[in-house]
Amino acid sequence: MLMIRHAIGSRLFLQTDDYTITPEGEKWIITAGAKQEELDNLLAFKEELNLFVVGENEKTWYYSSDAEIEKTEAGNIQIIADHKTKYPV
């Protein structure tokens, strides 16, 4: 499951199982399906987003330090993350 939250107070903007993560060099291209309202929020707060891939016993935290977040032609959200940290929960 992918969760995208506001970095300030953890407001939840998107929760979905419809996502892909593709490593590219030292970055990760994360693409997820999102409704229009979710897309609007994600783009409005693109400087302050934390992404979490939630597993049974661990979470993986991603973020894009340069706010590389955009809507794809297919209407999905795409985030190019340059930070990844895995931690137990």
Place this chain on the structure above:
Amino acid sequence: MINVFKKEDGHSASNDWVESHFSFSFGNYYDSDNVRFGPMRVLNDDTIQPNKGFGIHPHREAEVVSIAITGQLKHEDSLGNSGVIEFGQVQRMTAGTGILHSEINPSETEPGRFLQLWFFPHTKQLPPSYEDVKFDVNQLTNQLLPVVAPSASAGVAMIHQDVTIYLSKLEQGKSLDFNQEEDRGILVYVISGAAYLDNEHLIGKQDSARITNLSSLHIKAEEDCFFMLIDLPGGDL
């Protein structure tokens, strides 16, 4: 200009282990007109029940200051730092490129009340770091005691922003003045008691005031008043 924010007009959230009063937009409370004051982004007044707290979670690009009012707060982070603060101590954490930490009230019996403040740092991508300092609580009486500042000194935590945080316990009837430079703001937050600002604006527990374009602020305790004063750049959005 003195803008007073009364507690009853503010926003709060609570569950079975924490009660939080938000001065700025935070979590599910979002008001685009109340997002920041200069570089200050968060001021939460949290009361945490015994043996409860915020489990491991990440921060980035923020200077996070925690001030213990009552009880204890235990910090642990991904750098290996660990510390417990209580009244008379302040934590400063530079999240920078990213840090994981937890904040727990380690007491078996007593709730803990803490102020948590977040500021945007003056520089992005700083290396994460943590410190806690102990100040002399006897120096709080009827004067402004700096506890966080851009330069570290005894009893003062260092922050990566042009911000100074003072605490003071003003006895009933006593007053003090804070002189401010041009193009800077002041935030006053009442921890307990009540005080008049410039003999006109009465603020009580969990009220605050955001002050701009004022060269001198007069603070007089209507009753014994424990408050925080923050000197910071700008003050506009």
